[in-house]
Amino acid sequence: MEFSDNTQTQLQNQPIVSVVIPTFNRANLLPRAISSVLAQTFSNFELIIVDDGSTDNTAEVVNEFADPRIRYIALSKNGGGSHARNQGIQLARAEFVAFLDSDDEWLPKKLELQLARLQSSDDPHATIVYCLGYEYYESVQRKKLPNLIAHEGDVFNNLLRGWLPSTTSLFLAKRSSLVDVGGFDESLPSFQDYDLWLSLAKANNHFLAVTEPLIIRYFHGNQIISNLSANLTGFQIFENKWGSIIKQRLGYKAYRESIGLKMSIIQVNRVGKAVDAGQRFLALRYTLSLLQFLPMSGTYILSGLILTIFGRTMFGRRAQENLAKLKSILTKRINKDEIKS
Structure with a gap:
């Protein structure tokens, strides 16, 4: 070529x-x-x-x-x-x-x-x-x-x-x-x-x-990554399309981890939206829903609890930077799994 x-x-x-x-x-x-x-x-x-x-x-x-x-x-x-x-x-x-x-x-x-x-x-x-x-x-x-x-x-x-x-x-x-x-x-x-x-x-x-x-x-905020509704809908369609293939090729454990990590990021975003709207009980519910994805969602549960309890004062003034840290954690976890496999 x-x-x-x-x-x-x-x-x-x-x-x-x-x-x-x-x-x-x-x-x-x-x-x-x-x-x-x-x-x-x-x-x-x-x-x-x-x-x-x-x-x-x-x-x-x-x-x-x-x-x-x-x-x-x-x-x-x-x-x-x-x-x-x-x-x-x-x-x-x-x-x-x-x-x-x-x-x-x-x-x-x-x-x-x-x-x-x-x-x-x-x-x-x-x-x-x-x-x-x-x-x-x-x-x-x-x-x-x-x-x-x-x-x-x-x-x-x-x-x-x-x-x-x-x-x-x-x-x-x-x-x-x-x-x-x-x-x-x-x-x-x-x-x-x-x-x-x-x-x-x-x-x-x-x-x-x-x-x-x-x-x-x-x-900068005006992006699809910050559109919670689009992320949830897209995730559901994506999971329906590829979920069974992940199970077939990689097994149920890998499927659970893959889906759990993606859902964890979406749920933490949902927690932030609920806190901003003054709906702390709803934020707590979103956080606790991540328990089904333990242990891979442990970091996200902690982040969700901090958001729910302290709001944006501790966690969200630098919201994009903290979301970057969450993404970095996800990347490192995926990379670790890739090295093992």
């Missing part, structure tokens, strides 16, 4: 990569994402911005970038992130598709190093390459690099156990592989990326990794 990057002929030739940015009412954040794509050291790409029914000045923001590689697609109504990404996949003209959330940014060598990793691989089934990424928590102005074991090859069982590169912004994939599995499942209001990587891995698409951080993912 050989990739060229001739900027003189890129407009005449097919692009090597189609970059898809879905966006909805993020005119204030979108310029950072667009600029990070245009600053890539590998320049033979097209940038497809799918405006998912925005009502702000997104179109004006995009028009300020005078770059012929940009294609702006305005959808007539909001259909959700999965729908917007699928539209981008359908419109893509390149062999490879890379995703970038409109509130994230890439570092300059992201595409160059991912394509180089694909080119250097002798695995005929390798169609997906991901990288590591920084996480930036805007409320506390803190950047961190999460722990992640960089699995390669057939990663289906790893994904079933709960291993997951955390955002679509990390990934570049062969377009034909995305099309073959039907793209993103639009019935899922959350867990869409996890579901897609599972579908790809199940279809014998192998993963490759660039083991250095090439993106920055921003946490």
Whole structure:
């Protein structure tokens, strides 16, 4: 597999990569994402911005970038992130598709190093390459690099156990592989990326990794991760879709741990919402519901109790940072299980 990057002929030739940015009412954040794509050291790409029914000045923001590689697609109504990404996949003209959330940014060598990793691989089934990424928590102005074991090859069982590169912004994939599995499942209001990587891995698409951080993912509150209803609904659909496969391939214990850890994070978020609404008994009920997932939920039970008793004064003034700590605990637990297996 050989990739060229001739900027003189890129407009005449097919692009090597189609970059898809879905966006909805993020005119204030979108310029950072667009600029990070245009600053890539590998320049033979097209940038497809799918405006998912925005009502702000997104179109004006995009028009300020005078770059012929940009294609702006305005959808007539909001259909959700999965729908917007699928539209981008359908419109893509390149062999490879890379995703970038409109509130994230890439570092300059992201595409160059991912394509180089694909080119250097002798695995005929390798169609997906991901990288590591920084996480930036805007409320506390803190950047961190999460722990992640960089699995390669057939990663289906790893994904079933709960291993997951955390955002679509990390990934570049062969377009034909995305099309073959039907793209993103639009019935899922959350867990869409996890579901897609599972579908790809199940279809014998192998993963490759660039083991250095090439993106920055921003946490700022206006995201699906903070939408409790979407997380609960998505979790239920996801569990119905993949739960039986986890049991069959990994056993009931692994299924319980995988489901329990995901549910624990959701429940701690529910505790915080209930405390904010002054419903401390409901918060306690959510916390105690985690007892069914012992021992893997012990840390989350403690966190839920602290939230319930002390509210935001001790736990929530730095809520995003504390949620980052919870996520770090989850990652370490998953990594420990991966090493054992």
